[in-house]
Amino acid sequence: MLRIERFKPYLRQIPLIFCLALAAGVVAIWVRSYFVADRYRWISFDRSEDWVAYTRLSVGTGLGGMNFSYNYERTSEPGHRNLLEQLRTTTLQTRPSGYSQAQPPRYPLRGGSDDSTLGSLGFGWFYLPERVDDGAGRRLRMGLTVPVWSVFAACMSYPFAVYVAGVLRRQREDRIALGLCPRCGYAVKDDAQRCPGCDRPVPAGLVRHA
Numbered sequence: 001m002l003r004i005e006r007f008k009p010y011l012r013q014i015p016l017i018f019c020l021a022l023a024a025g026v027v028a029i030w031v032r033s034y035f036v037a038d039r040y041r042w043i044s045f046d047r048s049e050d051w052v053a054y055t056r057l058s059v060g061t062g063l064g065g066m067n068f069s070y071n072y073e074r075t076s077e078p079g080h081r082n083l084l085e086q087l088r089t090t091t092l093q094t095r096p097s098g099y100s101q102a103q104p105p106r107y108p109l110r111g112g113s114d115d116s117t118l119g120s121l122g123f124g125w126f127y128l129p130e131r132v133d134d135g136a137g138r139r140l141r142m143g144l145t146v147p148v149w150s151v152f153a154a155c156m157s158y159p160f161a162v163y164v165a166g167v168l169r170r171q172r173e174d175r176i177a178l179g180l181c182p183r184c185g186y187a188v189k190d191d192a193q194r195c196p197g198c199d200r201p202v203p204a205g206l207v208r209h210a
């Protein structure tokens with residue numbers, strides 16, 4: 001019979017390994033973004049008898065930045081429907097879904113950044129829902145730009161927390177072995193039940209000083 005217990009120590013490492021691998025991938029994207037601007041786009045047109053809808057999702061990089069944008073347009077107004085049908089024809093011919101590159105790369109911020117702290121760090125976003133064609137249609141445009149270092153920091157937050165927790169645990173174990181209060185480092189003497197330094201209960205197993 002397969003014993004799950006044997007694999008538990010390895011299973012616990014999976015989130016850590018996943019985060020580190022992700023962080024390494026983000027670093028590769030980060031460096032690459034200074035040489036090439038990558039772009040992935042997903043475009044779809046949907047139709048029914050009454051309406052036409054256009055959806056575009058794109059992810060792009062450039063000069064240390066990463067951008068996500070989403071566009072959606074749907075209408076039942078005849079003139080606008082024709083425009084979307086034309087857009088469909090030209091898009092499918094010239095710029096279909098998929099991967100493209102831009103040279104030279106530039107920071108993927110649309111509409112420029114504001115003067116806020118986040119703006120000066122390279123963060124930017126917009127969210128523009130609209131009713132169009134006198135209520136016969138809807139449009140939604142939204143976008144998010146983040147500096148790639150912030151994605152790296154997010155990926156590393158879990159490994160960093162694991163590291164800090166490990167350091168604190170070892171410090172606690174070392175202090176207990178040396179007869180010091182794990183909380184404040186005070187040398188606990190004799191049979192004191194509470195630490196004279198911080199007045200916390202002395203943990204069991206503490207090696208006492210004579």
Ligand SMILES: [Zn+2]
Nearest residue numbers: 181184195198
């Ligand atoms: Zn103490």
